[in-house]
Amino acid sequence: MGKIEKISRVEKVSVALTDELLSYVQGAVKSGDYASASEVIREALRHWKARRTQDEQASIALRHLIAEADASGPSESWEGAEVLKQRFREQNAR
Secondary structure: OOOOOOOOOOOOOOOOOOHHHHHHHHHHHHOOOOOOHHHHHHHHHHHHHHHHHHHHHHHHHHHHHHHHHHHOOOOOOOHHHHHHHHHHHHHHHO
């Protein structure tokens, strides 16, 4: 049985960069860290995609925690809450 290879379609796009960003891209290529500007942009997009995925996962986890807290019922009063309420009232009275 032969090996199946995934073939990715590549499309050229034009991207407008500020002078500062262009300088970073060119510097990364000149330093030898990357072979081309395209490689720099692709890696930046991979990092952006990974960060968005992490942000989405964190948001889901936070929603679960909030739902769990809501489901646990009302909280008991604690002294700190009264102190914060009093400070809020004082600040708004000014």
